[in-house]
Amino acid sequence: MQLDNPGLLYVAATLLPLASFVLLLLAGALRSVARPYRDQGGIGASLYETMGGDRPQRTGAYVATAAIGLAFLLSLVGFIYFVKDHGFGGHREGAHAVAGGQGGGEAKPAEQEGAPAETRWANHLDFANIALHSGKATVLTLGYYIDSLSAIMFLMVTLIATLIHVFSIGYMSEELTPVVEDHQVHTEHGPLQRRGRFGRFFLYLSLFCFSMLNLVLADNLFQVFISWELVGVCSYLLIGFYYERRSASNAANKAFITNRVGDAGFLIGLLILWTYLGTFNFQDIFRELPQRLADGSLPHWIWVVTGLGIFLGCVGKSAQFPLHVWLPDAMEGPTPVSALIHAATMVAAGVYLVARVYPLFSAEARLVIAYTGAITLFVAATIAIVMTDIKKVLAYSTVSQLGYMMLALGVGGWVAGIFHLLTHAFFKALLFLCSGSVIYGCHHEQEMTKMGGLYPKMKTTALTMMAGVLAIGGIPLFSGWYSKDAILAQALGFFLLHKEHFLLFLLPLVTAGLTAFYMFRMWFMTFTGKPRDEHVYEHAHESPRTMTVPLIILAVCSIMIAWGMPPWQAELSYLGGHEGLLQMSEPTAPLESLHLADRQLTEYVHENHMVSERLAYVVGGLGLLFAALLYYWRVLDPADAKVQFAGVHRFLWHKWYFDELYSAILVRPALTIANWCRVFDTRVIDGLIDNTGKATIKLARWDGIFDNGVVDGLVNVTGRVIYASGARLRNLQTGFIRSYILFLVLAAIAIFFVLSYFLTLAQAGP
Amino acid sequence: MNVIGLDAYLLLGALLFVCGALCMAMKRNAIGVLMGVELVLNGANINFVAFARYNPTFQIEGQVFALFVIVMAAAEAAIALAIVLNFYNNHLTVDVDTAEELKG
Numbered sequence: 001m002q003l004d005n006p007g008l009l010y011v012a013a014t015l016l017p018l019a020s021f022v023l024l025l026l027a028g029a030l031r032s033v034a035r036p037y038r039d040q041g042g043i044g045a046s047l048y049e050t051m052g053g054d055r056p057q058r059t060g061a062y063v064a065t066a067a068i069g070l071a072f073l074l075s076l077v078g079f080i081y082f083v084k085d086h087g088f089g090g091h092r093e094g095a096h097a098v099a100g101g102q103g104g105g106e107a108k109p110a111e112q113e114g115a116p117a118e119t120r121w122a123n124h125l126d127f128a129n130i131a132l133h134s135g136k137a138t139v140l141t142l143g144y145y146i147d148s149l150s151a152i153m154f155l156m157v158t159l160i161a162t163l164i165h166v167f168s169i170g171y172m173s174e175e176l177t178p179v180v181e182d183h184q185v186h187t188e189h190g191p192l193q194r195r196g197r198f199g200r201f202f203l204y205l206s207l208f209c210f211s212m213l214n215l216v217l218a219d220n221l222f223q224v225f226i227s228w229e230l231v232g233v234c235s236y237l238l239i240g241f242y243y244e245r246r247s248a249s250n251a252a253n254k255a256f257i258t259n260r261v262g263d264a265g266f267l268i269g270l271l272i273l274w275t276y277l278g279t280f281n282f283q284d285i286f287r288e289l290p291q292r293l294a295d296g297s298l299p300h301w302i303w304v305v306t307g308l309g310i311f312l313g314c315v316g317k318s319a320q321f322p323l324h325v326w327l328p329d330a331m332e333g334p335t336p337v338s339a340l341i342h343a344a345t346m347v348a349a350g351v352y353l354v355a356r357v358y359p360l361f362s363a364e365a366r367l368v369i370a371y372t373g374a375i376t377l378f379v380a381a382t383i384a385i386v387m388t389d390i391k392k393v394l395a396y397s398t399v400s401q402l403g404y405m406m407l408a409l410g411v412g413g414w415v416a417g418i419f420h421l422l423t424h425a426f427f428k429a430l431l432f433l434c435s436g437s438v439i440y441g442c443h444h445e446q447e448m449t450k451m452g453g454l455y456p457k458m459k460t461t462a463l464t465m466m467a468g469v470l471a472i473g474g475i476p477l478f479s480g481w482y483s484k485d486a487i488l489a490q491a492l493g494f495f496l497l498h499k500e501h502f503l504l505f506l507l508p509l510v511t512a513g514l515t516a517f518y519m520f521r522m523w524f525m526t527f528t529g530k531p532r533d534e535h536v537y538e539h540a541h542e543s544p545r546t547m548t549v550p551l552i553i554l555a556v557c558s559i560m561i562a563w564g565m566p567p568w569q570a571e572l573s574y575l576g577g578h579e580g581l582l583q584m585s586e587p588t589a590p591l592e593s594l595h596l597a598d599r600q601l602t603e604y605v606h607e608n609h610m611v612s613e614r615l616a617y618v619v620g621g622l623g624l625l626f627a628a629l630l631y632y633w634r635v636l637d638p639a640d641a642k643v644q645f646a647g648v649h650r651f652l653w654h655k656w657y658f659d660e661l662y663s664a665i666l667v668r669p670a671l672t673i674a675n676w677c678r679v680f681d682t683r684v685i686d687g688l689i690d691n692t693g694k695a696t697i698k699l700a701r702w703d704g705i706f707d708n709g710v711v712d713g714l715v716n717v718t719g720r721v722i723y724a725s726g727a728r729l730r731n732l733q734t735g736f737i738r739s740y741i742l743f744l745v746l747a748a749i750a751i752f753f754v755l756s757y758f759l760t761l762a763q764a765g766p
Numbered sequence: 767m768n769v770i771g772l773d774a775y776l777l778l779g780a781l782l783f784v785c786g787a788l789c790m791a792m793k794r795n796a797i798g799v800l801m802g803v804e805l806v807l808n809g810a811n812i813n814f815v816a817f818a819r820y821n822p823t824f825q826i827e828g829q830v831f832a833l834f835v836i837v838m839a840a841a842e843a844a845i846a847l848a849i850v851l852n853f854y855n856n857h858l859t860v861d862v863d864t865a866e867e868l869k870g
Contacts (some may be wrong), residue, residue, distance in 0.1 A: 059771045210789075735865070735867075736863060737791075738792070741791040
C-alpha cells in the first residue's frame with residue numbers, strides 16, 4: 001500500500017486523544033446537566049444513567065486507552081513508512097564528513113521515489129494572517145513536520161502512554177467507588193468523602209496525550225508554545241488531582257508558577273524570532289538564521305539571547321537548576337501521572353525542544369546549557385541519596401537524568417542527549433510504575449523506611465524494577481548504558497578539547513556512581529532485608545495483571561530498546577549509534593554554516609570512547625558496591641553513616657536548602673511587598689475613594705440646599721408675585737358696569753389730556 | 767349777529783356724551799344703559815357732522831362716518847337688546863348689577 005501523505009498518519013494519531021478528550025468532556029458535561037433530573041425519571045434520568053450515573057464507570061478509561069492505543073498503531077505504521085522513505089540508520093547528506101564518512105554508504109536517499117519527502121512528511125495550513133509593520137505579511141500556521149526525531153518521539157510517547165493508561169485502569173480503581181475516603185484530608189466529620197474521579201483522570205490523560213503529541217508534531221514554535229502551555233495545564237491539573245490535600249494543591253501551584261518563570265523566557269525568545277525572522281517555522285528559521293547572522297541583520301548577541309530565552313523555558317519545563325524545585329513536589333499527583341508526565345514525556349519536552357531548535361543556540365548558550373545540566377544532575381543526585389520517599393528518590397533521579405540530557409546537548413552531543421531522553425523515558429516510566437505498584441501493594445505507603453523484604457511478596461514488580469535499576473545504573477546491555485555512555489564520551493571529548501571546563505566531565509562521571517548508588521539503595525531498601533514495618537509487610541500484595549503487564553512490556557523495552565547488531569557494541573545501537581535513526585535528524589547542515597559542528601570534538605569523542613566507558617564502569621561499580629555494603633550485606637550501618645556525616649545529611653535532606661532559599665529571597669519578599677500593597681490599598685486608595693465619596697456627599701448636600709433655597713426659591717417667588725398681583729388685579733373686575741364706565745371715562749379723559757399735550761407739543765415744535 | 771359756531775356744536779356733543787356716560791354709569795336698568803350708549807354715540811355723531819360742516823376737507827367723510835355710526839348703533843342696539851332679552855329670560859330682571867357671574 002502506498003500513501004501519498006504518510007505524515008497525516010501522525011496528525012490522526014495526534015487528534016485521536018483529542019477526540020477522546022472531547023468525548024469524555026461531553027459525556028461528563030451531559031451527566032452534570034442531567035444530574036438534577038436523576039430522581040424525576042424520563043429522559044433526564046436515563047441520560048444521567050447512560051453517562052455514568054452515581055458510580056464512576058470504566059468506559060471513559062476504555063475510550064481513552066483505545067484512542068491512545070490506536071494512536072500508537074498509527075505511529076507504528078507511520079514509522080514503517082518513514083523507514084521505507086528515508087532508509088534505516090543513515091546520515092542525511094552533508095553529515096558524512098562529520099561522522100568520518102562511516103555512514104555514507106548505507107544511506108538510502110529515498111526522495112527520488114513518489115512525492116518529494118518535504119510534502120510527504122511536512123505540511124501546514126494557515127492559521128492566522130498577521131501583517132507586520134514592515135509591510136511583510138506573515139502567517140501563523142498549524143502544521144506537522146516529521147523527521148526521525150519526531151517519528152521516534154511519537155512511538156515512545158504513544159507506547160508509554162498506552163501502557164500507562166492500561167496501568168492506570170488498575171492503579172486508579174479505587175476511584176471507581178461512588179464515595180472515596182481521602183484519609184489525608186481531615187474535615188470536622190472525619191476523613192474527606194468525595195465522589196470517585198476515575199473518568200476525570202482519563203479525561204486529563206487524554207488531553208495531555210493530545211498536547212504532548214501536538215508538541216512533538218509541530219513544525220513551528222508557535223504550535224509548540226500552545227502545546228507547551230497545554231501540557232503545563234495538564235500537569236497542573238494532574239498534580240492537583242487530589243486537590244483537597246493542601247500539599248497537592250500547593251504542589252500544583254508551585255509547578256505552574258515555576259513554569260511561568262521559564263515560559264517568560266520562552267516568550268522572549270519567540271518574540272525575538274518573530275521580530276527578526278517573521279516566522280516560527282523551524283525549517284524557515286534554520287534556513288534564514290545563518291544568512292541573517294552572516295549579513296549582520298541579526299546581531300550575535302540577539303542570537304544568544306534568543307537561545308537563552310528559549311532555554312529558560314526548557315529549564316522550567318525540564319526542571320533544571322535553578323527551576324528544578326517543582327518536580328519533586330509534583331509527586332503529589334497519582335503515580336501513573338508521575339510516570340507519564342513527570343518522568344517520561346512532559347519533562348522531556350524541554351530537552352526535546354532544545355534539540356529541536358538546536359541551531360538557535362550559540363556556543364555561549366550551549367555552554368550555559370551544559371553547565372545548567374551539569375549542576376542539575378549533580379545536585380539532584382546528591383539529594384536523591386538521602387530521600388526516603390520512594391517517589392521522591394525517583395523524582396530527583398529524573399531531574400538528574402534530565403540534567404544529563406541537557407549536558408549532552410550542551411556539549412554538542414545532540415544524538416546522545418535525545419538518545420538518553422528515549423531510553424530514560426522507558427526505564428523511568430518503568431521505575432515509576434514499579435514504585436506505583438509497590439505503593440499500591442503497600443496500601444499507599446511511600447516511605448521506604450517502612451518497607452523492606454517485599455521481594456517474595458511482589459516478585460514481578462521487584463524483577464521489572466530491577467531491570468529499570470540496572471538500566472539507569474548504566475549496566476552494560478541495558479538501555480541506559482548505551483545512552484549514558486554516549487553522553488559521558490561526549491563530555492569527555494568536550495573536556496579534552498576545552499580543558500577549563502573539566503567540571504562538565506567530572507560532575508556527570510561522579511554522578512554516574514551516585515546514580516548507581518541511590519538506585520540500588522532504593523531497590524535494596526524496598527525489596528530486600530527484613531521488613532521494617534510488620535503491618536505494611538503483612539498487607540503487601542502483588543498488583544493485578546493490568547498493572548504488571550505494562551511493567552513487563554516496559555521492562556523488556558528498558559532492556560532492549562537501544563540494542564543494535566551486535567548488542568555489546570554501544571556505538572552500533574540502531575537508535576542512537578553512529579548510523580542510528582536519530583543521526584538522521586541531527587541538525588547538521590545549518591550547524592556547519594554556523595560553525596557549530598566541531599570536527600575535532602567528534603574525533604576526540606570517538607577516540608576516547610573507551611576511556612569514558614571504563615571510567616563509568618569503575619564509578620558505577622563503586623556506587624553499586626557501596627549501596628550493597630550499606631543496604632544489602634549491611635556491613636556498614638546507614639544510621640551510623642548518617643550520624644558521622646550529620647552536617648552533610650542535613651544539608652542534603654533539606655535539598656540544598658533551595659526551597660528555604662527561594663522562600664527567603666523570593667516568596668517572603670513577594671509576600672511582604674504584597675502586604676505593603678495591601679496596606680497601601682486599604683489606607684491610601686480605599687481612603688482616597690472613601691474620602692472622595694464623603695466629600696461628594698457633603699458637596700451634594702450643599703448643592704441641595706442651594707437648589708432648594710436659591711433656585712427653587714427664585715422660581716417660587718416669581719410665581720407667588722404673579723399670583724399675588726393677579727389676586728389684587730382681579731378686584732378691578734368688579735362686575736359692575738358703572739365702574740367699567742368710570743374707567744372708560746377716566747381713560748377717555750386721560751387720552752384727551754395726553755392727546756392735547758402732544759398736540760401742543762406738535763404746534764409748539766415747528 | 768351772533769353766529770352759531772363750531773364750539774356750540776362741540777359743546778352740545780360733549781354735553782350729550784357726558785349725559786350718555788352718566789346715564790350708563792348711573793342706570794341699573796339695562797335698557798337705560800343702552801340708551802346711554804345711544805346718547806354717547808349720538809354725541810360723537812354731532813361732532814362728526816359739525817366737523818363736516820365747518821371743516822371743508824372733512825365734508826364727505828364726516829357725514830359718511832355719521833351714517834356709519836348710526837348704522838352701527840342700530841346693529842349694536844339690536845344685539846344688545848337680544849342679549850338683554852336673553853338675560854331677562856335667565857334672571858327675570860334686567861338689573862345690570864345682578865350680571866356678575868363673570869366677575870373676577
